[in-house]
Amino acid sequence: MPSTAALLSQAFNGLALGSLLALVASGLTIILGTLGVLNFAHGALFAVGAYTAFVMMQATHSFVLALLGGSAVMLIVGFAMERLVIRHFYARPDEDQILVTYGIGIVLVEGLRAYFGGNSQRVPVPSWGVGATKLGFMIYPTYRLQLIGIVAALLVGLYLVLYRTSVGLVVRAGIENAGMVGILGIDVRRTFLFVFAVGIVAVGLAGMLYAPVVAVTPDMGASFMVQSFVVIVLGGLGSFPGAVIGGLIAGEIISLTSAFDSAYSEVMLYGLMALVLVARPQGLFGTEGRV
Amino acid sequence: MSLAKSLDRRRLLLGGAAGLLLPGLGRGALAESPARIGTFPDGVSADSVFVGLNMPLTGVFSGDGSDLKLGYELAIAQINAGGEIPAVWGLKGKGVLGRQIRHKVADTEGKPNVAVQAATQFIQRDKAILFQGSVSSAEAIALEELASRDKVLYMVGIAGSNDVTGKNCQRYGFRSQQNAYMAAKALAPVVAKALGTKLKAAFLVPDYTYGQTVYDSFAKFTKEQGWTQVLKETVPLGTADYSSALLNIANSGADVFVNICFGSDAVASTKQAEQFGILSSMKLVVPNLSAFQDKEVGPELMQGVYGSCDFWWTMQDRAPLAKRFVESFEQKNRYKPRWGAHIGYLQTYLWALSVERANSFNPVDVIKVMESSKAQPYETTIGKVYYRAEDHQMVRPIPILRGKAPKAMTGPEDYYELLDLVDGESVMNPPDLFGCRLGSYT
Numbered sequence: 175m176p177s178t179a180a181l182l183s184q185a186f187n188g189l190a191l192g193s194l195l196a197l198v199a200s201g202l203t204i205i206l207g208t209l210g211v212l213n214f215a216h217g218a219l220f221a222v223g224a225y226t227a228f229v230m231m232q233a234t235h236s237f238v239l240a241l242l243g244g245s246a247v248m249l250i251v252g253f254a255m256e257r258l259v260i261r262h263f264y265a266r267p268d269e270d271q272i273l274v275t276y277g278i279g280i281v282l283v284e285g286l287r288a289y290f291g292g293n294s295q296r297v298p299v300p301s302w303g304v305g306a307t308k309l310g311f312m313i314y315p316t317y318r319l320q321l322i323g324i325v326a327a328l329l330v331g332l333y334l335v336l337y338r339t340s341v342g343l344v345v346r347a348g349i350e351n352a353g354m355v356g357i358l359g360i361d362v363r364r365t366f367l368f369v370f371a372v373g374i375v376a377v378g379l380a381g382m383l384y385a386p387v388v389a390v391t392p393d394m395g396a397s398f399m400v401q402s403f404v405v406i407v408l409g410g411l412g413s414f415p416g417a418v419i420g421g422l423i424a425g426e427i428i429s430l431t432s433a434f435d436s437a438y439s440e441v442m443l444y445g446l447m448a449l450v451l452v453a454r455p456q457g458l459f460g461t462e463g464r465v
Numbered sequence: 466m467s468l469a470k471s472l473d474r475r476r477l478l479l480g481g482a483a484g485l486l487l488p489g490l491g492r493g494a495l496a497e498s499p500a501r502i503g504t505f506p507d508g509v510s511a512d513s514v515f516v517g518l519n520m521p522l523t524g525v526f527s528g529d530g531s532d533l534k535l536g537y538e539l540a541i542a543q544i545n546a547g548g549e550i551p552a553v554w555g556l557k558g559k560g561v562l563g564r565q566i567r568h569k570v571a572d573t574e575g576k577p578n579v580a581v582q583a584a585t586q587f588i589q590r591d592k593a594i595l596f597q598g599s600v601s602s603a604e605a606i607a608l609e610e611l612a613s614r615d616k617v618l619y620m621v622g623i624a625g626s627n628d629v630t631g632k633n634c635q636r637y638g639f640r641s642q643q644n645a646y647m648a649a650k651a652l653a654p655v656v657a658k659a660l661g662t663k664l665k666a667a668f669l670v671p672d673y674t675y676g677q678t679v680y681d682s683f684a685k686f687t688k689e690q691g692w693t694q695v696l697k698e699t700v701p702l703g704t705a706d707y708s709s710a711l712l713n714i715a716n717s718g719a720d721v722f723v724n725i726c727f728g729s730d731a732v733a734s735t736k737q738a739e740q741f742g743i744l745s746s747m748k749l750v751v752p753n754l755s756a757f758q759d760k761e762v763g764p765e766l767m768q769g770v771y772g773s774c775d776f777w778w779t780m781q782d783r784a785p786l787a788k789r790f791v792e793s794f795e796q797k798n799r800y801k802p803r804w805g806a807h808i809g810y811l812q813t814y815l816w817a818l819s820v821e822r823a824n825s826f827n828p829v830d831v832i833k834v835m836e837s838s839k840a841q842p843y844e845t846t847i848g849k850v851y852y853r854a855e856d857h858q859m860v861r862p863i864p865i866l867r868g869k870a871p872k873a874m875t876g877p878e879d880y881y882e883l884l885d886l887v888d889g890e891s892v893m894n895p896p897d898l899f900g901c902r903l904g905s906y907t
Binding site (some may be wrong): 177179183184187188190191194244258281287289291292293294295296299303306312313314315317318384386387388389391392393394396398428429432433435436437438 | 522523524525527528530531672698699700701703704705706708709710712713715716729730732737738740741742747757760761762763
């Protein structure tokens with residue numbers, strides 16, 4: 175049996191890991207929940223975000239500027255993707271949407287590989303995040319501590335934009351009945367464009383924030399994509415609060431299992447997902463038949 | 466006349482016919498080897514043979530895979546062109562037995578099933594006389610099985626698991642890289658001497674054949690040096706965030722952190738270990754260094770790190786063939802070759818040499834030449850080497866490296882100091898230790 179200190183430190187790590195997983199999954203669930211599109215380019219866009227941070231860091235030597243510049247780039251990527259491709263697929267069957275986004279993912283990843291090569295790129299931890307901090311019962315990387323705060327702020331910001339503004343209201347009304355919203359004189363298409371781009375910026379930001387921690391390679395998004403799916407299945411497909419809670423649960427499961435035996439972390443995660451699918455197929459916060 | 470005798474005569478006649486039709490193929494085929502086996506003789510035309518290359522160009526191992534590919538391509542280009550370098554290796558004229566090598570490359574993504582699919586195409590569509598390559602031991606094991614089933618020679622690429630020339634060894638597979646046992650037996654005394662003998666070690670182990678066998682061997686040999694294991698953290702291949710495992714390691718009270726992860730997994734886990742303060746409180750030992758770990762992690766973190774690998778470019782000072790390899794590679798590719806490239810280069814030359822020694826592309830003859838290479842070792846980039854007849858593991862020297870501090874580096878790629886070149890004979894496992902049964906030739 176692990177010591178209390180070990181359990182406590184893993185529980186804390188679960189929180190940090192979970193908040194990052196929540197941010198990674200939020201972009202996926204926002205687009206799925208509001209536009210009904212399952213974006214299989216999600217992992218590739220995560221990688222695009224990380225590479226954007228790499229390029230911006232080299233150009234500006236400032237992580238904050240890299241985040242701001244990177245967000246602008248991701249916004250443009252999101253606009254372009256929606257305008258050029260996704261828009262034409264809203265009315266098409268799910269399998270068409272999956273195929274086209276999957277294809278975009280391949281193009282993006284191979285584009286990164288063609289330009290940057292297959293080896294991983296170095297994105298340094300920002301100067302204000304270097305080192306480790308003593309927390310009494312354990313030592314924890316300073317940057318990861320800061321990430322908890324940054325991610326929490328970003329998630330709250332996303333929630334406010336999507337659920338507490340008039341734009342968010344239009345989005346949700348548009349999902350229920352786009353025709354009626356149009357008759358009322360509101361441009362739903364523009365709102366959809368906005369939501370799609372916000373989702374892409376969210377996943378891009380997750381990639382940028384994760385870049386100093388993980389190996390920045392063209393394929394880096396693959397494992398995050400799988401975990402994002404687990405998170406949104408746990409939390410409920412298309413539910414934003416579900417992604418946050420799902421992310422935290424996933425983080426805690428992975429971390430707390432590691433206190434006993436890290437080899438079983440993923441088994442426990444998928445085991446829990448299977449249980450949720452059996453007991454509550456719509457997920458913890460999902461609405462049956464919504465997506 | 467018995468049926469067996471009539472078959473023998475028939476086979477002899479066929480062999481004779483093939484020998485007459487395709488001069489240069491025949492001598493071995495006429496002696497004892499079957500005239501027709503695998504892709505032989507269909508895969509040998511009057512002027513060329515085909516070689517299939519399999520390696521991950523995407524995924525966790527893509528860095529090592531790309532390097533490996535360049536090594537193969539350099540060797541093939543040199544052999545086809547003929548001239549001084551192939552002549553020093555001992556090859557005659559241009560090509561192999563006068564035939565040019567054609568080749569194609571397949572991306573295996575590091576996945577055994579994709580690798581087998583690609584190699585099967587090489588065999589069936591292109592009549593490959595040889596296929597090569599791997600960056601994961603799991604891939605290598607799958608390809609070896611295919612090779613023995615289809616009777617086509619397979620030269621293993623990057624693969625460190627004991628199983629490749631152990632319980633999964635195959636008659637048609639040959640490996641030049643040292644196995645985990647050899648690497649660990651060579652490295653353990655060096656690190657124990659440098660770091661101390663009464664140390665506590667924490668292991669980070671990727672959960673597949675490579676990770677488990679490297680762990681088994683390194684734990685065994687460091688225990689013999691007096692080390693005790695305080696923690697073993699097992700993680701899935703391709704993990705992105707190691708925080709939960711590293712948190713346990715950071716709190717384990719270990720003196721040494723043994724990181725067995727490979728490829729971009731090694732990069733991510735080392736970066737994260739530094740962020741957890743592990744690299745400042747523990748010494749890092751990497752039993753098998755990945756090809757670009759130095760550059761990707763950076764010398765700041767890699768300084769003082771002990772590890773082994775197949776080849777390091779400063780070995781060019783010790784063997785004339787190594788110097789030619791490093792220079793020609795750098796001239797073509799604008800960087801110092803890593804050991805992935807070296808494996809590709811070495812294995813291609815050794816196959817070509819063995820074919821010329823056998824005077825035949827018949828895989829059975831070539832296998833027999835390699836199996837008897839102890840009596841006539843190959844002079845190579847790493848000195849004299851041979852493949853052991855019992856398990857097809859190469860007996861070869863093993864470089865032991867230590868990461869240089871940034872200010873001690875004399876050039877941008879001078880990442881390691883070559884501490885030792887451990888004699889291969891002294892670190893070999895008994896051939897039957899890992900349960901190798903090679904299987905039949907035909």
